Amino acid sequence: MTLGAVSVTIPPRRALVDDVYDALLSLLMDQEIAPGARLSIDGVARQLDVSPTPVREALTRLEAEGLVLREARKGYTAAELLDAEGLDQLYELRILLEPRAARLATARLDAAARGELAAQLRGMRQAAASDGAEAGFRNYRDFAERDAAFHHTIARASGNPLLADAITRLRSHVHLYRLYFQHGIADDTADEHAAILTALEAGDADAAELAMRTHLETSRARLVPRADEAAE
Amino acid sequence: MTLGAVSVTIPPRRALVDDVYDALLSLLMDQEIAPGARLSIDGVARQLDVSPTPVREALTRLEAEGLVLREARKGYTAAELLDAEGLDQLYELRILLEPRAARLATARLDAAARGELAAQLRGMRQAAASDGAEAGFRNYRDFAERDAAFHHTIARASGNPLLADAITRLRSHVHLYRLYFQHGIADDTADEHAAILTALEAGDADAAELAMRTHLETSRARLVPRADEAAE
DNA sequence: TCTAGCTATTTCCTATAGGATCTACGAACA
DNA sequence: TGTTCGTAGATCCTATAGGAAATAGCTAGA
Structure with missing residues (x-):
């Protein structure tokens, strides 16, 4: 069976890290995580009931977008509000x-x-x-x-x-x-x-x-x- | 003891993920990892003699910069050369x-x-x-x-x-x-x-x-x- | 010859555990 | 009173292991 060009596309597979990312983004937007607040990796993991590994990855992604700040061996903090x-x-x-x-x-x-x-x-x-x-x-x-x-x-x-x-x-x-x-x-x-x-x-x-x-x-x-x- | 404004600054702490990131970036630039090549997480980890965890984080960072592509549950590939x-x-x-x-x-x-x-x-x-x-x-x-x-x-x-x-x-x-x-x-x-x-x-x-x-x-x-x- | 389905292997993904580092607190001393 | 030092706790960081998914290869049947 061969198909020509089709318009339907399969949604990309998702992993846990994608959900953690979305969850954190939502928490940040609604300030359930306040600007400037500390974001402990283990804490987030416990709160979302997942292991720290996908949390680390989600935070890495958020850092690349400037929404959280990382300090090595210190931890992550939520970005401050824009002045x-x-x-x-x-x-x-x-x-x-x-x-x-x-x-x-x-x-x-x-x-x-x-x-x-x-x-x-x-x-x-x-x-x-x-x-x-x-x-x-x-x-x-x-x-x-x-x-x-x-x-x-x-x-x-x-x-x-x-x-x-x-x-x-x-x-x-x-x-x-x-x-x-x-x-x-x-x-x-x-x-x-x-x-x-x-x-x-x-x-x-x-x-x-x-x-x-x-x-x-x-x-x-x-x-x-x-x-x-x-x-x- | 209080100090006034000082010009010397302590270099930011580094973690293994930072070194893995640098190593991958260098490998990508010199095409020891060819454009389009597959980047297996475990493979990179073995090659650099580290565990997969920091490799995952480094790849996440590289992906945010468009230098590698991620497909969930498939793996990473090096970005193609610019045409x-x-x-x-x-x-x-x-x-x-x-x-x-x-x-x-x-x-x-x-x-x-x-x-x-x-x-x-x-x-x-x-x-x-x-x-x-x-x-x-x-x-x-x-x-x-x-x-x-x-x-x-x-x-x-x-x-x-x-x-x-x-x-x-x-x-x-x-x-x-x-x-x-x-x-x-x-x-x-x-x-x-x-x-x-x-x-x-x-x-x-x-x-x-x-x-x-x-x-x-x-x-x-x-x-x-x-x-x-x-x-x- | 081609297709379908099964198996095996590889790889990703997630969780867990322990070592390393940082922060906070309190006691001892000047 | 203020400073230094040491300990305890928390947290990050890295490694490891096992389950889940995807790929590749093989066999059987049409």
């Missing part, structure tokens, strides 16, 4: 990378990616709308995850995997969500995302690049001062 | 990031960094000069390492650690050195680096940014076509 300066630097980098990704993606956007983007945008609107009362955290986390997915879809569509990786590895939404969690600093940007999608669908590279840049610069201008206040 | 397209994409990203780093570094360059840059430049000239016969590989590796150090010093001097990390993590010199090793594709760029340093020392941000961009664009124009030929 105003750090947030500003994060945006500086995003503004360097993501408008270019949007430009490149314009010519290469296929139907599948277009569909993803539209769905992610709908998801953002939903999360923002159902913003009733104390469900806020949960909803904003949903929103942040859709937001991240939207940006990552564009990054991948750029066709430059190194560029996509650089963008993804910044873990922007983790940092932004942690700030929201701590200080209530948030940002509803569904409309700005819609503008990006419109430009992409129109196949207008200049407009797509500009829309992305505008979106990020607006966010920066909105968020950085608030992070500054929060520090007081 | 012409990949090389082009690497330069695209560098041209996005590094000119900005040079611009930012202009205002913040201190005496220590200036000294480092000058030393690295001298090192490059030395390695290029002692280019006698079959010592070529070794010399070019020295050259590539000085080249990398030069760029990383500027990246750090930018004052934006995220930007510095993004530049460093590309591991440009590893990819370039592997290409040289395989195809003899090399590049003597000491003079272009001198131009960057001159602009930095003059405190001219525009010139520094431009010199860095020119350097990278020249390299791209020189190297990408050759990678294309090598593939034939």
Whole structure:
């Protein structure tokens, strides 16, 4: 039996280290592990009921993304929250990378990616709308995850995997969500995302690049001062 | 006893995983581990005479840098050489990031960094000069390492650690050195680096940014076509 | 000749255990 | 009172072992 090109793909096999990674990431985002907190390998292993070996690997991966810090023979600590300066630097980098990704993606956007983007945008609107009362955290986390997915879809569509990786590895939404969690600093940007999608669908590279840049610069201008206040 | 600010710093503690990482990196650069080759965890452990645990961690770190690929429950493989397209994409990203780093570094360059840059430049000239016969590989590796150090010093001097990390993590010199090793594709760029340093020392941000961009664009124009030929 | 299924081997993955290192605490001394 | 030293505890680090999964090779049957 031979198959032609098929569209279904088998999801990659997972090992325990992948689950530990996800669990730690979630704990970090919701600050059940506080910024700056110590992360003992054995402690995490006991808490998650696994052995230290996969925990070490998950922490190694998190360290490569800057979400935890390692000091050899000392241990790991959760990364501190971004201060105003750090947030500003994060945006500086995003503004360097993501408008270019949007430009490149314009010519290469296929139907599948277009569909993803539209769905992610709908998801953002939903999360923002159902913003009733104390469900806020949960909803904003949903929103942040859709937001991240939207940006990552564009990054991948750029066709430059190194560029996509650089963008993804910044873990922007983790940092932004942690700030929201701590200080209530948030940002509803569904409309700005819609503008990006419109430009992409129109196949207008200049407009797509500009829309992305505008979106990020607006966010920066909105968020950085608030992070500054929060520090007081 | 209290000390004021001291300039000496204790080197960070090292664990076995750090040595394994260095060893693997070296083996990858010199293609003692060939591009695309399988990397069995137990095999590496036996070869380096350590246990599999630190090997796993070192491989996790290498994977985060894109130098090896992991497939869960299958194993690791060494990353393939960059083809012409990949090389082009690497330069695209560098041209996005590094000119900005040079611009930012202009205002913040201190005496220590200036000294480092000058030393690295001298090192490059030395390695290029002692280019006698079959010592070529070794010399070019020295050259590539000085080249990398030069760029990383500027990246750090930018004052934006995220930007510095993004530049460093590309591991440009590893990819370039592997290409040289395989195809003899090399590049003597000491003079272009001198131009960057001159602009930095003059405190001219525009010139520094431009010199860095020119350097990278020249390299791209020189190297990408050759990678294309090598593939034939 | 080709396919299906079984077996054996290799390799990854996870858990466990012990040695090495670091931190914290408290006693002894100046 | 303040400093030094030594001990105890916790934690990291490395090695080892066994279970689980994947690959390769072989046999049997169509």
